[in-house]
Amino acid sequence: MIPATPQVTTVVTDSDSVDAAIASRFSCRAFHREQEVPRSTIEEILAVASRAPSGTNIQPWNVYVLQGASRDALVAKTCEAHDAVYRDPELAARYRSDLDYYPTKWSSPFIERRRENGWGLYGLLGIARGEKDKMHGQHQRNYQFFDAPVGLMFTIDKVLGRGSLMDCAMFMQNVMVAARARGLHTCPQAAWLEYAAVVLPHIGAGDNEMLVAGMSLGYADVGATVNRFHTPREAVGNFTRWL
Template sequence: MRVSEAILSRHSIRAFLDKPVARNQVEEILEIARYAPTGGNLQPWRVYVAAGESRDRLISKVAAELPNHPLGRQPEYHVYPSPLQEPYRSRRYKLGEDMYATIDVDREDRAGRLSQFARNWEFFGAPVGLFFTLDRNMQQGQWADVGMFMQNIMLLARERGLDTCAQESWASWHEIVREELGIPDEQILFCGMALGYADQAHPINSLRAERAGLADYASFHGC
């Protein structure tokens, strides 16, 4: 598979098949992903893989807390700036509207929206959940490194016919994830990720998030 094909065929998948992913496939992906570029070669990422009983326990523990915290608890870091300025605010809004439209959930249907949002904490049905942490005292550069490591994983997944959804929503349940996976206090939970086989027939997977045009984010000088 060409790199362009891997990039263009990767979409965030929010409905997976109940089809297992072999551990050696996950290991192979993680072994290659470590060749991501990393400032000063710090390799600040840590990844925790949850499958089988561990995954199921995580889902049950979060489900037990959901009636009191339907949107999740407070993450340990600010996922977005507050307030979120334009054009980012509108992009985020549009993504939500487009996503709920694929499954016919109206703006007024709060219960329907919450229930779809809570599917995050079932990994959207994916058999494998990945969690990305880094040392708390790391700086912006190292967070970017973890992002590049994650992107490698998402593209390597495509090469193997697998799909993913990065999930910062798991940061809301850092206490539960920390306890279940034995994550030390010195590490901060940045993001989760669902990994599995896409349910291509599910309407939510028809979502194609729009992108701004080249002129909106690139400027050329001397060329």
């Protein structure tokens, strides 16, 4: 008899911990900058995450880890560009991404959920409608990695199809869950796509690569007001059909 592989024989006895790692994942928007994450821990997370499935096992993801000076330099460059676009919106055309993350035209129920999310966050932070400077400042927190000591950038090759975006997303989800298992928090960030033209040269990505997303990684600031913001989820019955 051919022996079974560990993937087949491993028994997950503590389902509560697995569920807790998934359910406690949220978009953390305030980290302790001074509390570094060891490289060995990051490598462990990425190794576990690499078990994510991918079509025909092509494993399309590339990961760039930014810490210290490289992280700080990207923050400075991107914040400068973000401020320039705020002053002159026409400059945004310089930074267009190859990936259209959001639809060009919103429809229900997605637009309502988006608005609920945005105004829920701003309301918690005391940012009222029309306070554009404050909104700009809060949006720029994305480009500061919310003070997380580690920034991750995920890319795939431009020649790949949309299925590879799904593969990369599953890999990213594994990263976030594995981080929770080690007491860390994350924030996946599509906001970096707005400045892909700044990010890609900085990280040394090839001309063949497309930015998929960024991610902040570190230890959460548990006392920060912004980290009290947690988004709701639809009931299973609202998105499931039993046949």
